[in-house]
Amino acid sequence: MNNEKVVETTGLCLHGNFPSSCSVCAAEVASSIEQLRAHLVEYLELKTPEEAERIKFVRALDLPAELGDQYHFLSDERLANVLVAVIPDELWVKGAQPSESSAERGLINVRAGYFEGEAGNSERDPSAWLTHELAHCQRYLEHREDYAQDSDTPAFDDIDVEVYPNNRVEEHAFNTQFAYLKSKGIEREGIVGLLKTHYKDKDFEFFDRILDRVYKGSELQSRL
DSSP, X not given: OOOOOOOOOTTOOTTSSOGGGOHHHHHHHHHHHHHHHHHHHHHXXXXXXXXHHTOEEEEGGGOOHHHHHHHHHTOOGGGTTOEEXXXXXXXXXXXXXXXXXXXXXXXXXXXXHHHHOOTTOOSSSTTOHHHXXXXXXXXXHHSTTTHHHXXXXXXXXXXXXXXTTOSHHHHHHHHHHHHHXXXXXXXXXXXXXXXXXXXXXXXXXXXXXXXXXXXXXXXHHHHO
16 A cells, blocks of 8 residues: 555645745735836826825735635636736726726735725626626736737637727637636626616627627536
C-alpha cells in the first residue's frame, strides 16, 4: 500500500498556493489596487484623494454570498484576482448601466447601490451583470491577442453590424450571463424583461439568437 501523502493541487494559484492564503497573490493584488485606483481617478475625473479612497475593491474570489456564486459559476480560477471596484453612486459616470468591465486591466466597475442591493430589492445583482463582466475578463484571458478585433467582429453575419451588441465578445458575455440566470431558475421571459430596461427592440435580433441557444438548445438536448 502506498502511504505517500496525496498533495492537493486543485484550486492552486500560479504560485502553487491557495489564492485565499497566498502572500504573493496578496502583494500583487495590493499593487494592482493602487494602479487601478490611479486609473479610476483619471477615468472618473475625481477631484480629491478622499473621493478616490471611497472606492472599495473586492477580489472576484472574495465576492460575498450570491455574488460569489456568479464567480464560481464560471469555474475559472484565473479570474480569482480580477478586481471589482465598488464605486459610490454619486461618482458613477455610466448612467443607468450598473456595471462595466475593463478586461485588459482585470477590472470590473460596479455602482455601489446596485452592488449592495437597491432599496426595495433584497436580491443583489438580479440581472447577473457580474457574470457578464467576468465573462468579458475570461474572454480576454483566452483570446487576448484577438480581443480588440473580436469586439468589432459580428457574432452573426446576417444581423446588421450596427446592431449592438452583435460582436463576438458580447456574444460570449451574454451567453454566459443567460446560462447563469437559467441555472437559477429564471425563465426566458424573465430575462427579456430585464433586458428591455436597457436595450431597444432592434437589439433583440441579437439577444433572441443567444436565448434560443441557451433555452431551446437545452430543450432539444433533453429530448434526445
